[in-house]
Amino acid sequence: MSHSKPKYLQIYSEIANAIKNQEYAPGDLLPTEEVLCKKHATSRPTVAKALRLLAKEKIVKRRAGFGTQVLAPGKSSITAGLLIPNLHSTEIFTPICASLTEAAGMEAMRIVRPLELEIPTEDPCQLAEILTQRFIDEKVHGVFFSPLEHIPNQERFNRGILRKLDEAGIRIVLLDRDVYAWPQQTPHDLVGIDNIEAGYTIGSHLIANGCKTPAFVSIPNPAMTVRLRRIGARESLAHFGRDTREMLDICFHPEAPEKTAQELLDKKVDGILCANDATAAQLLRALLDLGAKIPESIRVCGFDDVKYASLLSVPLTSYHQPCRAIGKVAARVMINRIKNPDTPAHRVSLAGRLIVRESSTPV
Structure with missing residues (x-):
């Protein structure tokens, strides 16, 4: 199991x-909370939280005095797929997806992740096309999509x-970006910063803080998100x-x-x-x-304020993306879109915050 997410x-x-994987069949009882606590070396509240999340997604049913029973496939009321081909190469998507999955469970929406589908390719375009067809075949209700960047004929x-x-x-x-170059917009919901x-x-x-030559x-x-950051930087001047x-x-x-470093020094x-x-x-x-x-x-x-930003030889000042909030809001937007498909598209821009560290501290 990955240790990059909560127990x-x-x-x-x-x-x-x-x-x-059918290790438990519909109707089977899962191991007791006590057994699961020992297996995972954790507390009962932690195990109970995991079981409540499974119950929210209608994967299992919990009954006091009886146990936790596996439900038949298809009992989950809503399913949504993660179509994020660069999931493991872009650090912000790990916390976004963890928060999204947690929030979805609270709304009885099951998240279908790429790792569950065993896709035999690492090419992002092939992966996106195969996942798209799999989600269509599985008749999911919704898909969270992070458009691909740096590919031929991207748009x-x-x-x-x-x-x-x-x-x-x-x-x-x-998630995070539109498929169109700014200022054009697609008629779909979008959640990001x-x-x-x-x-x-x-x-x-x-x-x-006194910079004369920025x-x-x-x-x-660069990606459109980066171009937008550049526009904002120029506006600050x-x-x-x-x-x-x-x-x-x-x-x-x-x-x-x-x-690049030498060019920057040469230009003072x-x-x-x-x-x-x-x-x-x-x-x-x-x-x-x-x-x-x-x-x-x-x-x-x-x-982005990734994990190692504070661990560099000179800790890095960075703009922190509210990844957990993005995931939580995205789940709610999807639930609303599925339940109310004819409502106008929502474009939710969450505010991040500047984390000032030694790399830009005034002297």
């Missing part, structure tokens, strides 16, 4: 998979996925009465971060907004190797 969710996942591919789901009558909630506001917040932080650093042809063109646009070379940049924490971590290390003093002469910020 009760680990127990929930193991039992749910055991039932799916056309993602719109094709949406079209297949729409034609099958499956409700869709987009306001990336323009995020970029504005970090840009304002750097400029207010730069936005990203890979070539306007707020301080400066020309938005003062925000330099610097290309990051993942295979040679020292090349004193404030860096990185597209994400992964970029910031590599760039920060390269700058230190070249003798840059952080934050005395150059300040560095990232986005």
Whole structure:
């Protein structure tokens, strides 16, 4: 079992998979709470929480004095699939999906995850197409979809996925991003953060602390979420009465971060907004190797506030995404969409917060 999620969710996942794999047949009783406590080396309240979640999804039925009985397949009233091809390569989706699953269980909605379907490919496009067809075949009620990025004909591919789901009558909630380039919008629900506001917040932080030559650093042809962060960063300059063109646009070379670091030093940049924490971590290390003093002469910020951001050699200032809140809200939006399919689309932008650490602390 994965240890990146709470113990009760680990127990929930193991039992749910055991039932799916027919280790327990409909009508069977699960082991008692006492037995499960010993097996998982945990407390009874933790086991009870996992069993309540299974009961909420109508996978089992709990009866006082009788035990926990496995229900027949199809008893769950609502099912929704996770169509997130980059689930394990983008760190924010792990806590989003954990929270989403928990919130869904409280609403008696069962989440169908890719690991349950045993998809024999790691190619993101193939994975998305196979998952889409599986969800259609299984007649799920809804799908949480995170559109693919950095693929050929990106918009056309993602719109094709949406079209297949729409034609099958499956409700869709987009996670984190739209399939269209801003400002165009799809007629589907979307839950994420306001990336323009995020970029504005970090840009304002750097400029207010005296940065004269700021730069936005990203890979070539960045994702739309990153482009929106760049728009926000430029707007922060306007707020301080400066020309938005003062925000330099610097290309990051993942295979040679020292090349980007040297360019920044040559241009006397004193404030860096990185597209994400992964970029910031590599760039920060390269700058230190070249003798840059952080934050005395150059300040560095990232986005997402991933786990290792506070553990870098110079702890990283970052914009924290409210991942658990995103998951919880997405589950509620999906329930509403399934129960009220004709209501107008909801676009929910949750507010994150700036976590200031040593990489940008004023000196």
